[in-house]
Amino acid sequence: MKKGLLIFLSFILVFPLFFGFIAVGDADAKTVRVEGYYRKDGTYVKPHTRNYGGSSNSYTTTPSYYIPNNSNQSYPTPIYSTEGIVNLYKGEKLAGQAYVDELVYVDGYYREDGTYVRPHFKTHANKYVRDNFSYLGLSTLLPLSKKYPTYKYSKSDDVAAIQHYLYANTLTHSLSSWAFYNLTEYANSLNEDADDYMTGVNGRLFYYDLGYDYNMSDALVRFDKSGILTAELYLYQIIKAMGIKKLLYNQQSNLEKYAELLTNHSTENETQVMEMGREFYKSIGLKSEDIETQIKLDMLQVF
Secondary structure: HHHHHHHHHHHHHHHHHHHHHHHHHHHHHHHHEOEEEEEOOOOEEEEEEEEEOOHHHOOOOOOOOOOOOOOOOOOOOOOOOHOOOEEEEEEEEEEOOOEEEEEEOOEEEOOOOOOOOEEEEEEEOOOOOOHHHHHHHHHHOOOOOOOOOOOOOOOOOOHHHHHHHHHHHHHHHHOOHHHHHHHHHHHHHHHHHHHHHHHHHHHHHHHHHOOOOOOHHHHHHHHHHHOOHHHHHHHHHHHHHHHOOOOHHHHHHHHHHHHHHHOOOOHHHHHHHHHHHHHHHHOOOOOHHHHHHHHHHHHHHOO
């Protein structure tokens, strides 16, 4: 009798746990992933998870943005970013709103042809194109009645060639109108082979505006003027390619010592070159697995 009672009690205690496990597993198995889509009224529904076979009321979602389909309908008064909302336009017509925190802000910049693109918002990158503002013909900016002036390259082939060379050094930057002014002045100085002082001033102003410190700016100007790669200027070009714009005191010191050893490189001082190279590249953050390869490349250069 006692044995039977114990078995019965054990069954009562274990059964709810067993039932709960089955219920949870069943619930998990009956969910389905829904990709983002547009309703007929133009409302965009973000990707979400809902119960399999459930109704549209089985989940809640917030539209990323609303775009009315009826071009004749009256548009609401614009709502500005004080509420975290940005307006969407089709041409000069207000076409809806979007939440700023669901978009990506883009700084103003110049395209390679000199066209200025104003600061604006765009959608996050994904594998779809149908939710891109450009695909939908939308913009977060009203068109201007008067276009921004484009940057015009010099009619002189010699000056234009220098301008294109300098612009190629800025492809990872968003250039302001002031930066383009500095680029023009610097290109003219280089073309005219102006005195060292003025060329240096214009060049450093150009590179300062891009965020480089004094030593790097000075080194880049020296290379632009001479076109000759010394060991020091060679190392500056490497760290520039790495995206480094400023050097700490110890990094600058390591660069100068390493450059001097590379200049006088021979089989007799190879160990010193290797040791100093490791110290320099480690100080600027080069990955340890890449340091030895880079040093070997450095030692192949002729200065």
